[in-house]
Amino acid sequence: MTLPEAAEELVRLGTGFHNRGWMLGTSGNLSAVVSRDPLRLAITASSIDKGRMNPRQILEIDNNGKVLQGAEGRPSAETLLHLEVVRSMGASAVMHTHSVWTTVLSDYYHADSGFSIEGYEMLKGLDGVQTHEHREWIPILENSQDMAALASQVRALLAERPKTHGLLVRRHGMYTWGKDLATAARHVEILEFLMEAVGRRRMMEPT
Amino acid sequence: MTLPEAAEELVRLGTGFHNRGWMLGTSGNLSAVVSRDPLRLAITASSIDKGRMNPRQILEIDNNGKVLQGAEGRPSAETLLHLEVVRSMGASAVMHTHSVWTTVLSDYYHADSGFSIEGYEMLKGLDGVQTHEHREWIPILENSQDMAALASQVRALLAERPKTHGLLVRRHGMYTWGKDLATAARHVEILEFLMEAVGRRRMMEPT
Amino acid sequence: MTLPEAAEELVRLGTGFHNRGWMLGTSGNLSAVVSRDPLRLAITASSIDKGRMNPRQILEIDNNGKVLQGAEGRPSAETLLHLEVVRSMGASAVMHTHSVWTTVLSDYYHADSGFSIEGYEMLKGLDGVQTHEHREWIPILENSQDMAALASQVRALLAERPKTHGLLVRRHGMYTWGKDLATAARHVEILEFLMEAVGRRRMMEPT
Amino acid sequence: MTLPEAAEELVRLGTGFHNRGWMLGTSGNLSAVVSRDPLRLAITASSIDKGRMNPRQILEIDNNGKVLQGAEGRPSAETLLHLEVVRSMGASAVMHTHSVWTTVLSDYYHADSGFSIEGYEMLKGLDGVQTHEHREWIPILENSQDMAALASQVRALLAERPKTHGLLVRRHGMYTWGKDLATAARHVEILEFLMEAVGRRRMMEPT
Numbered sequence: 011m012t013l014p015e016a017a018e019e020l021v022r023l024g025t026g027f028h029n030r031g032w033m034l035g036t037s038g039n040l041s042a043v044v045s046r047d048p049l050r051l052a053i054t055a056s057s058i059d060k061g062r063m064n065p066r067q068i069l070e071i072d073n074n075g076k077v078l079q080g081a082e083g084r085p086s087a088e089t090l091l092h093l094e095v096v097r098s099m100g101a102s103a104v105m106h107t108h109s110v111w112t113t114v115l116s117d118y119y120h121a122d123s124g125f126s127i128e129g130y131e132m133l134k135g136l137d138g139v140q141t142h143e144h145r146e147w148i149p150i151l152e153n154s155q156d157m158a159a160l161a162s163q164v165r166a167l168l169a170e171r172p173k174t175h176g177l178l179v180r181r182h183g184m185y186t187w188g189k190d191l192a193t194a195a196r197h198v199e200i201l202e203f204l205m206e207a208v209g210r211r212r213m214m215e216p217t
Numbered sequence: 218m219t220l221p222e223a224a225e226e227l228v229r230l231g232t233g234f235h236n237r238g239w240m241l242g243t244s245g246n247l248s249a250v251v252s253r254d255p256l257r258l259a260i261t262a263s264s265i266d267k268g269r270m271n272p273r274q275i276l277e278i279d280n281n282g283k284v285l286q287g288a289e290g291r292p293s294a295e296t297l298l299h300l301e302v303v304r305s306m307g308a309s310a311v312m313h314t315h316s317v318w319t320t321v322l323s324d325y326y327h328a329d330s331g332f333s334i335e336g337y338e339m340l341k342g343l344d345g346v347q348t349h350e351h352r353e354w355i356p357i358l359e360n361s362q363d364m365a366a367l368a369s370q371v372r373a374l375l376a377e378r379p380k381t382h383g384l385l386v387r388r389h390g391m392y393t394w395g396k397d398l399a400t401a402a403r404h405v406e407i408l409e410f411l412m413e414a415v416g417r418r419r420m421m422e423p424t
Numbered sequence: 425m426t427l428p429e430a431a432e433e434l435v436r437l438g439t440g441f442h443n444r445g446w447m448l449g450t451s452g453n454l455s456a457v458v459s460r461d462p463l464r465l466a467i468t469a470s471s472i473d474k475g476r477m478n479p480r481q482i483l484e485i486d487n488n489g490k491v492l493q494g495a496e497g498r499p500s501a502e503t504l505l506h507l508e509v510v511r512s513m514g515a516s517a518v519m520h521t522h523s524v525w526t527t528v529l530s531d532y533y534h535a536d537s538g539f540s541i542e543g544y545e546m547l548k549g550l551d552g553v554q555t556h557e558h559r560e561w562i563p564i565l566e567n568s569q570d571m572a573a574l575a576s577q578v579r580a581l582l583a584e585r586p587k588t589h590g591l592l593v594r595r596h597g598m599y600t601w602g603k604d605l606a607t608a609a610r611h612v613e614i615l616e617f618l619m620e621a622v623g624r625r626r627m628m629e630p631t
Numbered sequence: 632m633t634l635p636e637a638a639e640e641l642v643r644l645g646t647g648f649h650n651r652g653w654m655l656g657t658s659g660n661l662s663a664v665v666s667r668d669p670l671r672l673a674i675t676a677s678s679i680d681k682g683r684m685n686p687r688q689i690l691e692i693d694n695n696g697k698v699l700q701g702a703e704g705r706p707s708a709e710t711l712l713h714l715e716v717v718r719s720m721g722a723s724a725v726m727h728t729h730s731v732w733t734t735v736l737s738d739y740y741h742a743d744s745g746f747s748i749e750g751y752e753m754l755k756g757l758d759g760v761q762t763h764e765h766r767e768w769i770p771i772l773e774n775s776q777d778m779a780a781l782a783s784q785v786r787a788l789l790a791e792r793p794k795t796h797g798l799l800v801r802r803h804g805m806y807t808w809g810k811d812l813a814t815a816a817r818h819v820e821i822l823e824f825l826m827e828a829v830g831r832r833r834m835m836e837p838t
Contacts, residue, residue: 026268030238031651034820035756059817061647108753113828118835131360131389132315135242141362142388153752155762181763182752196266199241207320213420213834214325233475237445338567338596339522342449348569349595403473406448414527420627421532440682444652545774545803546729549656555776556802610680613655621734627834628739 013079016042016052016191017068023195027107028060032202036060037108038183039086042191043096049073053092055083087157091185094161098168101187103194108183111206116150116178118212124149124178127204135200136175137193147171148205150178176201220286223249223259223398224275230402234314235267239409243267244315245390246293249398250303256280260299262290294364298392301368305375308394310401315390318413323357323385325419331356331385334411342407343382344400354378355412357385383408427493430456430466430605431482437609441521442474446616450474451522452597453500456605457510463487467506469497501571505599508575512582515601517608522597525620530564530592532626538563538592541618549614550589551607561585562619564592590615634700637663637673637812638689644816648728649681653823657681658729659804660707663812664717670694674713676704708778712806715782719789722808724815729804732827737771737799739833745770745799748825756821757796758814768792769826771799797822 020040027033038060041053055067069080075089086092092104119125127133128145136146149167154160160179168174175197176186186201188194227247234240245267248260262274276287282296293299299311326332334340335352343353356374361367367386375381382404383393393408395401434454441447452474455467469481483494489503500506506518533539541547542559550560563581568574574593582588589611590600600615602608641661648654659681662674676688690701696710707713713725740746748754749766757767770788775781781800789795796818797807807822809815 031824034824035753035817037753037756037821037824059813061820108824110824110827110831113751113753114832114835117832129360129388130320131386132242132244132320135244142360143362153750153763155764179752181750192266196242199268200244203238203241203244203315203317206317209831209835210317210416211321211324214321214416336567336595337527338593339449339451339527342451349567350569399473403449406475407451410445410448410451410522410524413524417524417623418528418531421528421623543774543802544734545800546656546658546734549658556774557776606680610656613682614658617652617655617658617729617731620731624731624830625735625738628735628830 011042011044013044013052013068013070014065016044017065019191020052020054020068021063021065023105023191024054024060024063027105027198028063030109030202032107032109032198033060034108039088039092039106040104041092041096042103043101044070049093049096050078051092051096053085053089055080056086058083090157090161091164094164095168095185095187098165099172099187100189101194102189103191104185104187105194105198106183106185107198107202109202109205111202111209112178112184113181115148115205115209116180116182116184118209120150120152120180122150125208127208130204130207132200132204132207135196137188137197138173146175148176148178148201149174150180153180153182218249218251220251220259220275220277221272223251224272226398227259227261227275228270228272230312230398231261231267231270234405235270237316237409239314239316239405240267241315246295246299246313247311248299248303249310250308251277256300256303257285258299258303260292260296262287263293265290297364297368298371301371302375302392302394305372306379306394307396308401309396310398311392311394312401312405313390313392314405314409316409316412318409318416319385319391320388322355322412322416323387323389323391325416327357327359327387329357332415334415337411337414339407339411339414342403344395344404345380353382355383355385355408356381357387360387360389425456425458427458427466427482427484428479430458431479433605434466434468434482435477435479437519437605438468438474438477441519441612442477444523444616446521446523446612447474448522453502453506453520454518455506455510456517457515458484463507463510464492465506465510467499467503469494470500472497504571504575505578508578509582509599509601512579513586513601514603515608516603517605518599518601519608519612520597520599521612521616523616523619525616525623526592526598527595529562529619529623530594530596530598532623533562534564534566534594536564539622541622544618544621546614546618546621549610551602551611552587560589562590562592562615563588564594567594567596632663632665634665634673634689634691635686637665638686640812641673641675641689642684642686644726644812645675645681645684648726648819649684651730651823653728653730653819654681655729660709660713660727661725662713662717663724664722665691670714670717671699672713672717674706674710676701677707679704711778711782712785715785716789716806716808719786720793720808721810722815723810724812725806725808726815726819727804727806728819728823730823730826732823732830733799733805734802736769736826736830737801737803737805739830740769741771741773741801743771746829748829751825751828753821753825753828756817758809758818759794767796769797769799770795771801774801774803
């Protein structure tokens, strides 16, 4: 995949997520591996308006986050987390969205460090899941502005739970990923759906 | 109806349902009878991205689910359920959506094996219903990955309740159908509306 | 206003209301006065799919509901209610929508025969209202399939409360109107907004 | 920035906010500074339909609210508040939206004269905020039709709390602003998101 190809696809996906209210304002960032060896990542520039994305705002970086190509801006502050997920999971694309429901659940279940989603057919949209009887644990990390520390927590978490498909950062949003761009984008829709369903189900019987 | 005509219409409907959040990710599937004798069904291929459907992903199958025409993919895993509904109800189109509200209600009312919707004017949008005083029972089946077993439960259920317009599979979604494509598509909108209304009404007075 | 002008505008408005989820399936109907003396009303044909409206589905009727012009279908079953509102209020356009929130509130407040909305700035969008301190009473009528009886209740209600801007029919939806098409369409948006706000506010402090 | 440039951008933003349900009917108004010395403000005309905005409905006014240019209508009744925010905060653009969630929260927290939002990553989308640990106080003013009195309250409030990014008027809506149009528009999306998140979080654990 070339940088222009990745840029076109990330802009299309980002605009769609913005329209659904999952990346409002300048929130969220998306990346895709354009080369594995050496590692080259296409990633959204920092602080861009997700309602007006254009391909010039997609940058190519190396495995240290250094910009190699790209017309506008600097890489997202969360670049370290994207690189960590790419390395830990062998992912080819990483998506970080900020929807209302993921934000609400990341706070509601924070004291338990996560929550499980089980018995939903939609779980089969997660890569490698064959049955709705699957139990998916959604880990929640405390938010931090220290990206190196957060990346290190992500690494430890994913080493301990290598079958994870997505994680939440408290009052912040969701990270998910995939073996290719289409899988990562599908994981966004699947997990956003499941979290809205879990949240509304909970509200039918408030504790 | 020819396969290309059915394909064009199923893509249009599927894209619209995706945009409303009723078929996110790869969830959901749609079918339409293209010939009655012998039975030929146009059906969405398995695992396609509902946000990027194209007519090549609509397959023509026979009454055993064998693919006769179609460029991409294999038939949906739920083909058996579509065929069962076509045979049991004499339906000409079957729609399976995965919205948040149908998913939530399919779980909330599961212990009762269903719930009734009564007194809503919107019920008159269901084929053959003449008054809001109609009581529509929405059956809920336990989810299963054994499609033959699930199809057999659907057959028994529809034999017992032949006036059913739609059913839920627990934590999975809704099946509805109609005597033609337009009726089936209208049933999706009517039932999705009614379930959101029932769900929100319940939340006004939580038990 | 000619029939083609009214038809174009009603199709534009109806499609927009459908897209917002306020006229799903075949629900809802819209009308506009094309001539006052003799009375001629442009009105949506019965049972049309609100997601695929076209101008041929707008009919011209006289003050008895008899069709004078129009290519497709027969007038909406609720024609009598439209004619009643036009006569009682001197309205030039009548809009009947079926949103989830109006449906839910029409049931929730039914025992009180209505509810009041007071103190909202958005009330100033209602024709003739100058301050948010206005108290708008939203009457709720029991639903019925006897349109003559329902029209007669509407007449009595509007005679008693001539400053009403909209009313609900239980588990059915909303009627609103205006001195011209733009005012009636604005009333739809204003009242839909207010009812969602009232409903969500109530849910913040369930009784 | 010229009046035509400001008009084009305000129409684009207003139409987008209308589509999200944040400026339904004729609610809401937007402004942008086109010249600082002497002060010239481009502002939406009063009572325009936000679903059908056009650039002719954007007026240029001076620091007394007198219209200098513009084809249609008179300035919004809330012009005094826009001018007050421009002067108090040195803002270059002011946005007043009427969403359901800001309306609901403006009432729910009214007795406390406001509420704080703390710990949300999305807060970093507010100009000058560097960390999610920021605590943003959202002041709530009682609504009034006396715009001079309301403007004077806004002045006092902003003098006391000069780091405020947005404020609510009870059962009315939100005002936010920015050092340029893009910042003000981003603040709308950021604050609307945060208020929906705060509202839904509250509903997960009703008091």
